[in-house]
Amino acid sequence: MKKIKRLLFGAIFIALVILLIPTNTWIKSNVKNQELRHNTRMVPIFWVPGSSATVNRFDGVFKTINSEAKSKHSILKVKVMKDNTLKYSGSIRPGDQQPFIVVGFEDNSDGYETIKKEAKWFNIAFNDLDEKYQFGKFEGVGHSNGGLVLSFFLEDYNDSNQNQMTKLMTLGSPYNSYETSTSTKTQMLTDLIDSRKNIDSNLIVYSVLGTENYSNDGIVPEESVQAGKYVFQKQVKQYTQLTVTGVNAQHSDLPSNSQVIDLIEKNIIDSSSKTNKNRPNNAQDVKHKDS
Amino acid sequence: MRFKETREYYEQHLVRQFLRIRKLKVYDAIQQTIVILYPFMLVGSIMELLRESFLIKGSYFDxxxxxxAMIPHANGINFFLGSMSKLTIGFAGVLAATEVARNLAKKFDKDTQMAGVTGGLAYLILTFYDSDQGVLGFTARSLGFSSLLFGILVGVVTGYIFKYLSRKVDTNQPKGSVIRDRMFNSMWAITVTLILSAGLNTVFYLLNSKALTPEINRLLIQNVMNTHSAWVLTGGTALSIILQFIGMGSPIANGQMMGADAVSNLNYALQHQSAWNIPNPINAHGIIGIYTNIGGTGATLGLLIAIIWVGKGRQFQRVAKQSLLPGLFNYNQSTLVGLPILFNIAYVIPFILAPIVNLLITMSALKLHLIPSAVYQIPNGTPGIFMGFIGTNGSVQALILSLVLVAVDVLIYVPFVEIGEKVNADLNQGGDAE
Structure with a gap:
């Protein structure tokens, strides 16, 4: 009887001591992980170019912004290939709280099918980056179809509890393709509206619309950009539609339009990081349509 | 020598008092019933332990x-084990009503089977609230272990209804007529019991109060979870243990006390990468949720070790050894009913004393900066003595404190284990326990 008693106590004691080792390893790495996630203040801005544009699409914008910023934003470019592999260039500087990350695609043709594929590819790049940098929050700027890619990413892939997009700016993104009337909804717009509930309700969205004449920016009809309201309005915290006219308001010029850069600096980039250096301002009227 | 004499005097005094109470018929029926629940609670708590520690995402072993991910068909196994634990531990109230009614009827020389079935049915009727599309609805929390008291009360009422409204069982009658007699002998008692419970249930239904126990629990948890006061913590702990003692389930369970303060503590610790000097060291998660009730409500891990160490009764030894595994993971339902501890005045003092002493030692250790505060989240199904270690990000001091607390609990329980065994020995010698 005594022997069994001792054996029982001994076995339990040994089991507990052995368990202590993996427990210790696990808790240490678990807490380190939690600390990392809790303490990263890094809020990267993802830039997504439109169709037929490469990862170098925003180089001009970055140059302007960095020439005016107190601390320069480091730039990392990711190109997602057709076989789901990633090609990196550039790097994120340690301690940079607001790095720019451009995500471009080898297949950058126009069309709904490509946009959906690009959303999937964006997600692959995004997860790879999140594993490395563990950012809780991020922002997004999408030019043309790039804005649609970010929208599909939010609806179909993003878990806002893990990674929350706080601000999104779309530049001339055609939510209703090339339709000039909102009464005919394309399949793409219908799909975006169907899954709008998946978008985080704390998101702030700015939709920038350029006009060359009174109906389009040379490529995308006004109505198609404005159709974004059916996706975001009453779903997100704030949806603001902005119209830019005048010089460089043509669709492809939008990213280099100084008024657009102003809007990006004011709304997307932390305004405290900007110096007061004046840039020559070409007179343009900006119509704010808040909702 | 003086010390030993005084101790023996008090022990004998206590034994005499306990014996007096134990000879009450109702009390004895309740104690016997509680022990009968033991095998069900043991099986149920081991199933629950496997589920909570291995098969739930984010649990300790996971x-x-x-x-x-490793175990094939984890979801199916989870369901399989869950069905057993939910209908043993989760059905304890019904089992208690059945058994108390049966035991009382036996003491009054009435029909035991009829009384037992009626008691169980009466309890089910009391907790019934809806039936829809082939599914019968019961309020789950009122059926289970935290509603033992209500089960026992229903059993007692049923037993007394049988005492006054049914005829005695005549064992000398020829066999054939016995069954038919039982039918008629108990008719009135059965009818009255069922009508009474259905009536009470309807009153509850109309008042829209589904179950009493959860309400009390919710109130107590909310007060304890958000306090900074050592007094409220101590009072809340004592109250929850007393509730457990009378079979109402302890509202304060291990590891689930994350109030608003605990969250701000966690944020502070993550930011400063250290669990020392957090803003609210006196909080429920870091103290009650971890160190107070090691092994389950009443710090019963210490009791199990005390029994295995000094206990002489063979049956007590078996209960203690079988309950040791679930006890290590803070499941003590089998301990509470197997000895039993519930309603057993032999154990009431250490049952309340041990957790309170643990609480005071832990608070002193925190005040003296001997241990860092436990702020990090602890997975489900973590062994009790590891909870402090995990909650402090692997602090050796916290592990040592847990071990010291268990040792203190053992010392608190040892004399009462000896008294409990004397009471039992005297009962068996007297032969009038039955």
Missing amino acids: ELFGTV
Whole structure:
């Protein structure tokens, strides 16, 4: 009887001591992980170019912004290939709280099918980056179809509890393709509206619309950009539609339009990081349509 | 020598008092019933332990070794084990009503089977609230272990209804007529019991109060979870243990006390990468949720070790050894009913004393900066003595404190184990326990 008693106590004691080792390893790495996630203040801005544009699409914008910023934003470019592999260039500087990350695609043709594929590819790049940098929050700027890619990413892939997009700016993104009337909804717009509930309700969205004449920016009809309201309005915290006219308001010029850069600096980039250096301002009227 | 004499005097005094109470018929029926629940609670708590520690995502062994992904058909096994634990531990109230009614009827020389079935049915009727599309609805929390008291009360009422409204069982009658007699002998008692419970249930239904126990629990948890006061913590702990003692389930369970303060503590610790000097060291998660009730409500791990160490009764030894595994993971339902502890005045003092002493030692250790505060989240199904270690990000001091607390609990329980065994020995010698 005594022997069994001792054996029982001994076995339990040994089991507990052995368990202590993996427990210790696990808790240490678990807490380190939690600390990392809790303490990263890094809020990267993802830039997504439109169709037929490469990862170098925003180089001009970055140059302007960095020439005016107190601390320069480091730039990392990711190109997602057709076989789901990633090609990196550039790097994120340690301690940079607001790095720019451009995500471009080898297949950058126009069309709904490509946009959906690009959303999937964006997600692959995004997860790879999140594993490395563990950012809780991020922002997004999408030019043309790039804005649609970010929208599909939010609806179909993003878990806002893990990674929350706080601000999104779309530049001339055609939510209703090339339709000039909102009464005919394309399949793409219908799909975006169907899954709008998946978008985080704390998101702030700015939709920038350029006009060359009174109906389009040379490529995308006004109505198609404005159709974004059916996706975001009453779903997100704030949806603001902005119209830019005048010089460089043509669709492809939008990213280099100084008024657009102003809007990006004011709304997307932390305004405290900007110096007061004046840039020559070409007179343009900006119509704010808040909702 | 003086000390030993005084101790023996008090022991004998206590034994005499306990014996007097134990000879009450109702009390004895309740104690016997509680012991009968033991095998069900043991099986149920081991099933629950396997589920909570291995098969739930984010549980202790899953975090350590990824068991959920490793075990094939984890979901199916989870369901399989859950069905057993939910209908044993989760059905304890019904079992208690059945057994108390049966035992009382036996003491009054009435029909035991009829009384037992009626008691169980009466309890089910009391907790019934809806039936829809082939599914019968009961308020789950009123059926289970935290509603033992109500089960016992229903059993007692049923037993007394049988005492006054049914005829005695005549064992000398020829066999054939016995069954038919039983039918008629108990008719009135059965009818009255069922009508009474259905009536009470309807009153509850109309008042829209589904179950009493959860309400009390919710109130107590909310007060304890958000307090900074050592007094409220101590009072809340004592109250919850007393509730457990009378079979109402302890509202304060281990490891689930994350109030608003605990969250701000966690944020502070993550930011400063240290669990020392957090803003609210006196909080429920870091103290009650971890150190107070090691082994389950009443710090019963210490009791199990005390019995295995000094206990002489063979049956007590078996209960203690079988309950040791669930006890290590803070499941003590089998301990509470197997000895039993519930309603057993032999154990009431250490049952309340041990957790309170643990609480005071832990608070002193925190005040003296001997241990860092436990702020990090602890996975489900973590062994009790590891909870402090995990909650402090692997502090050796916290592990040592847990071990010291268990040792203190053992010392608190040892004299009462000896008294409990004397009471039992005297009962068996007297032969009038039955």
